[in-house]
Amino acid sequence: MPTAADLLSTATRTAARNAWALSPLGDGIEQYDGLPATVLSDAPHRRLVRYDRATSARAERPVLLVPPLAVSARCFDLRPGQSLAAHLLGTGRATYLVDYGRITFADRGMGFEAWVDDILPTAIRAVLADHAAGGDHADGVDLVGWSLGGTMGLLTAAAHPDLPIASLTALGTPVDYTRIPAIRPLVVADRMLGTRAVTAPTAALGGVPRHLVRASYRAMAPRRELTRAVHLARNILDTETLARTSAVDGFIGEMPGYPGRAYHQIHTRLMVRNELATGTVRLSRRREIRLADVRTRVLFVGSDTDNIADGPAVRAGADVVPGARYAAADGLSHLGLVAGPRAAEVSWPLVDAFLAAR
Known part of the structure; x- marks a missing residue:
C-alpha cells in the first residue's frame, strides 16, 4: 500500500509533467x-477526405460532415472520445469530410454561392460516386452540419432539390437570429449607422481575419477565458481535463477567417434582415432561395445553454423548413453539441436515431 509520501511524490511528478507540457516549451498534454x-x-477550399474504416463490411448510407465557415474542420474529430467522425465510423457508416482550408484576402469574393452552387454539390456527388466505387450503393448522402455548416447544407438543399441529399442534420444552426442576444449590438449598430459603415472595416480587410475570428470566439465565452488560468491550476493533476481544455484551445487557434462577401451576406441577410426566419434568403437582386423548396428530411439539434446559437434560435427551423424536426x-x-465530453450521451444519439430512420 503506497504511503502518503509516495502519493505526494507521484502527485508532484504529475503536476510537474503537466505544467511543463502546458508551457510554451512543452509538447502539449496530448498528441492527437x-x-x-x-x-x-485536394482542390482549394474543397478538400474531400474519406475516413478510413477498420472493416470491409457493407457500409450504411454515406455521411458527409459539413463544417462552418471560419472554423477548423477539426470540430468533427477533436480528440479521442470527442470525435463525431469516429463515432459515426463506429456505427458502421462511411464517413466523409469537406474541408475549406485557409481563407485569405484573395478569397474575399467568395460568398454563399460558392458553397451552395459548387463546394457542397461537388462534394455530395463525389461522395456518392466514391461510395458506389467501393461496392456500396445508396440513394443519397446524409449531410451533418454544425453551426453555419448546417446553414450551408440547408441553403444547398433548397437551391438544388434534385441533389441526392438523403437527409440533413443541423447541429447548433440558428434560423431566427432575433433570438440570439449576442448579435443584438451588431443589429442596433447597423440600424443606427447603416450597413455600409458597419461593414466597411471587413470590406477593407477582405473579410474577417483569422485572428479576429479567434478573438471573437473567445469573447463569446468570457467566463472560460477569465478563469482559464485558475481552471488549469485547479486541474493540474487531472490529465484528462487538461487534455480537453488544450484540445479546445488548439481548435480555436486553428480557426481561419471569413471571406468578405460571405461575411457581408451573414451580416445583412442572416443577422440584420433575419431572412432565414422568413423562409427566403436573397443572395442577390436576381436570386433568392426559398426554404420551402427543401425536399429532404431535416433535423435541427439545439441546446438551451448554447451561448452562440441558443435553443430558441435553432428551434425556429422546425417552423420554417417543411417537415423539419427539432431535438433538444x-x-x-x-462546440459541445458536436464535440463536447457529453456529446456521446446527449447529442450524438439524436443524430444516430435520425440517420437510422427511413
Whole structure:
C-alpha cells in the first residue's frame, strides 16, 4: 500500500509533467493527429477526405460532415472520445469530410454561392460516386452540419432539390437570429449607422481575419477565458481535463477567417434582415432561395445553454423548413453539441436515431 509520501511524490511528478507540457516549451498534454483518412480530392477550399474504416463490411448510407465557415474542420474529430467522425465510423457508416482550408484576402469574393452552387454539390456527388466505387450503393448522402455548416447544407438543399441529399442534420444552426442576444449590438449598430459603415472595416480587410475570428470566439465565452488560468491550476493533476481544455484551445487557434462577401451576406441577410426566419434568403437582386423548396428530411439539434446559437434560435427551423424536426440537447455548449465530453450521451444519439430512420 503506497504511503502518503509516495502519493505526494507521484502527485508532484504529475503536476510537474503537466505544467511543463502546458508551457510554451512543452509538447502539449496530448498528441492527437486525427483519424486515418484518405484524401479523395485536394482542390482549394474543397478538400474531400474519406475516413478510413477498420472493416470491409457493407457500409450504411454515406455521411458527409459539413463544417462552418471560419472554423477548423477539426470540430468533427477533436480528440479521442470527442470525435463525431469516429463515432459515426463506429456505427458502421462511411464517413466523409469537406474541408475549406485557409481563407485569405484573395478569397474575399467568395460568398454563399460558392458553397451552395459548387463546394457542397461537388462534394455530395463525389461522395456518392466514391461510395458506389467501393461496392456500396445508396440513394443519397446524409449531410451533418454544425453551426453555419448546417446553414450551408440547408441553403444547398433548397437551391438544388434534385441533389441526392438523403437527409440533413443541423447541429447548433440558428434560423431566427432575433433570438440570439449576442448579435443584438451588431443589429442596433447597423440600424443606427447603416450597413455600409458597419461593414466597411471587413470590406477593407477582405473579410474577417483569422485572428479576429479567434478573438471573437473567445469573447463569446468570457467566463472560460477569465478563469482559464485558475481552471488549469485547479486541474493540474487531472490529465484528462487538461487534455480537453488544450484540445479546445488548439481548435480555436486553428480557426481561419471569413471571406468578405460571405461575411457581408451573414451580416445583412442572416443577422440584420433575419431572412432565414422568413423562409427566403436573397443572395442577390436576381436570386433568392426559398426554404420551402427543401425536399429532404431535416433535423435541427439545439441546446438551451448554447451561448452562440441558443435553443430558441435553432428551434425556429422546425417552423420554417417543411417537415423539419427539432431535438433538444440541453446542457451542451455550441462546440459541445458536436464535440463536447457529453456529446456521446446527449447529442450524438439524436443524430444516430435520425440517420437510422427511413
